[in-house]
Amino acid sequence: MMRWWKQFQQRIFRSVHSIGEVAYLWFDTLRYGFKRPYEFKSLLHQMEEIGVRSLPIVLISSFFVGMVMAIQVAYSEANFAGRVMVGIGVGVAITREFGPLLTALLVGGRISAGMTSVIGSMRVTEQVDAIRLLGASPAKKLVFPRIFAALLMLPLLTAVADFVGVFGGLVVSLVDIKMTFMTYIYQVQRAVSLTDFFGGIFKAVIFGFFIALIGCYNGLKVEGGAEGVGKATTRSVVASSVCVMISDYFLTKLLIIL
Amino acid sequence: MAIFAFFDEVHKRFDGEDVLRGLTLHIRKGEALIILGGSGTGKTVILKHIVGLLSPDKGRVYVNERDITGYDENQLLTVRRKVGFLFQNSALFDSMSVFDNVAYPLREHTRLLESEIEQKVKEKLKLVGLEGTDWMMPDKLSGGMRKRVALARAIILEPEALLYDEPTTGLDPITTRWVNVLMRNLHERLHITSVVVTHNIQSAMSVADRIAFLYRGRIKFVGTPEEIKECGDHIVQEFLKS
Ligand SMILES: Nc1ncnc2c1ncn2[C@@H]1O[C@H](COP(=O)(O)OP(=O)(O)OP(=O)(O)O)[C@@H](O)[C@H]1O
Ligand SMILES: [Mg+2]
Numbered sequence: 241m242m243r244w245w246k247q248f249q250q251r252i253f254r255s256v257h258s259i260g261e262v263a264y265l266w267f268d269t270l271r272y273g274f275k276r277p278y279e280f281k282s283l284l285h286q287m288e289e290i291g292v293r294s295l296p297i298v299l300i301s302s303f304f305v306g307m308v309m310a311i312q313v314a315y316s317e318a319n320f321a322g323r324v325m326v327g328i329g330v331g332v333a334i335t336r337e338f339g340p341l342l343t344a345l346l347v348g349g350r351i352s353a354g355m356t357s358v359i360g361s362m363r364v365t366e367q368v369d370a371i372r373l374l375g376a377s378p379a380k381k382l383v384f385p386r387i388f389a390a391l392l393m394l395p396l397l398t399a400v401a402d403f404v405g406v407f408g409g410l411v412v413s414l415v416d417i418k419m420t421f422m423t424y425i426y427q428v429q430r431a432v433s434l435t436d437f438f439g440g441i442f443k444a445v446i447f448g449f450f451i452a453l454i455g456c457y458n459g460l461k462v463e464g465g466a467e468g469v470g471k472a473t474t475r476s477v478v479a480s481s482v483c484v485m486i487s488d489y490f491l492t493k494l495l496i497i498l
Numbered sequence: 499m500a501i502f503a504f505f506d507e508v509h510k511r512f513d514g515e516d517v518l519r520g521l522t523l524h525i526r527k528g529e530a531l532i533i534l535g536g537s538g539t540g541k542t543v544i545l546k547h548i549v550g551l552l553s554p555d556k557g558r559v560y561v562n563e564r565d566i567t568g569y570d571e572n573q574l575l576t577v578r579r580k581v582g583f584l585f586q587n588s589a590l591f592d593s594m595s596v597f598d599n600v601a602y603p604l605r606e607h608t609r610l611l612e613s614e615i616e617q618k619v620k621e622k623l624k625l626v627g628l629e630g631t632d633w634m635m636p637d638k639l640s641g642g643m644r645k646r647v648a649l650a651r652a653i654i655l656e657p658e659a660l661l662y663d664e665p666t667t668g669l670d671p672i673t674t675r676w677v678n679v680l681m682r683n684l685h686e687r688l689h690i691t692s693v694v695v696t697h698n699i700q701s702a703m704s705v706a707d708r709i710a711f712l713y714r715g716r717i718k719f720v721g722t723p724e725e726i727k728e729c730g731d732h733i734v735q736e737f738l739k740s
Binding site: 367374 | 546571579585592602603606
């Protein structure tokens with residue numbers, strides 16, 4: 241019993257310690273990131289890495305989720321009006337929730353893992369030490385471009401996911417439910433307000449921030465060679481997904497209050 | 499004689515394992531000091547303390563008569579600028595060409611024109627025997643070539659001291675000999691302090707003014723190559739024979 245309690249205490253202590261370190265890393269990133277010479281080139285490179293390369297996953301999965309949503313709404317038994325309400329159901333669910341969440345989970349897993357493995361291997365091959373030795377801060381050179389690229393690209397990808405998801409719903413409505421184009425679009429327009437849309441985009445910004453920060457932090461903390469990189473990468477995927485889920489709840493709450 | 503660096507009873511532990519246990523060592527200005535020791539004994543850890551990439555848990559580190567133990571990254575800049583470091587893994591930046599790797603310290607630390615940078619980079623690449631490799635990417639280079647590029651990068655700011663972390667490990671005998679000669683030449687031509695960490699005894703004998711022997715987190719012996727041969731300690735002799 242005592243031992244269990246001790247381990248529990250240690251775990252809590254370690255978690256709090258990591259949270260402190262993550263906050264400190266963010267602080268360093270802000271402190272050094274805006275100093276000359278600016279990291280434009282790596283920022284662009286990261287935006288491409290995150291944005292362009294994630295586009296296929298986002299397109300495919302949001303299209304299918306849109307279609308699935310449409311079918312679910314149309315054929316739900318409890319809702320006798322379901323068939324007529326497809327545009328409303330799909331529009332609201334996608335823009336408020338599934339667009340941002342799906343993007344953050346899929347893209348987030350991909351990019352936080354990528355960041356951890358790249359920065360982690362730089363750490364085990366002493367490149368991170370070399371950056372420090374040669375007079376720069378890893379927070380500025382490595383973390384800053386990644387976090388800001390994620391802050392910019394996640395909302396963009398989410399917007400894409402919203403449109404493609406709604407489009408997926410449209411396809412099902414036309415082909416399967418025999419709804420007219422105009423009806424579906426009219427429903428989406430009526431149901432989805434700009435507040436819904438930008439609420440989702442706002443979530444995406446926050447998700448992007450957490451995902452990149454976690455990915456970078458785990459990379460910089462890697463210890464013990466190639467094996468360590470592998471472990472840290474897995475840890476990043478799990479931590480960023482969990483963090484997205486938890487913060488999603490609080491963000492949703494917050495957006496409803498506002 | 500002036501002192502370049504001084505370790506005063508330095509302790510360092512990682513994950514509950516003591517690596518340095520009260521290590522004391524003087525590194526004299528202008529000497530070529532070789533630190534000998536088995537693998538995993540903390541040789542890299544010692545070098546990283548000199549430039550503040552690691553800091554002691556207990557004890558003090560002095561560089562150029564200044565106590566750098568509590569320095570933050572900004573204060574460490576003044577030390578790091580004057581010290582070249584050849585990392586064990588070379589630590590070339592994967593995302594940059596050979597030219598950009600070697601030019602990196604100049605771009606970070608000086609406001610030289612691109613033409614001046616180019617001239618300096620070419621000169622240093624020639625010095626390490628790698629002319630014409632400018633636009634190659636590091637992953638296309640052999641281990642020996644990577645080490646030489648890393649060396650060019652380490653000397654580009656014309657440092658007062660050069661720290662080599664196992665410069666000959668993993669190289670063939672001929673390249674090893676060549677690197678030994680290069681280190682000795684650089685040492686004499688640039689009038690710098692050289693600190694070389696290695697477990698290669700031949701390297702040590704041919705390059706060193708003095709040799710320090712690291713054992714269980716302390717320096718067990720320091721002296722000239724002649725002195726170490728005659729030293730009575732059986733652990734030192736065992737290591738020399740192997
Ligand atoms: N940053 C670090 N974090 C955790 N442990 C470390 C760190 N740096 C070194 N160690 C540990 O300290 C010990 C000594 O490491 P060091 O790299 O200095 O050995 P070395 O003498 O250079 O060995 P090698 O010949 O393998 O290069 C090792 O057990 C290593 O695992
Ligand atoms: Mg080493």
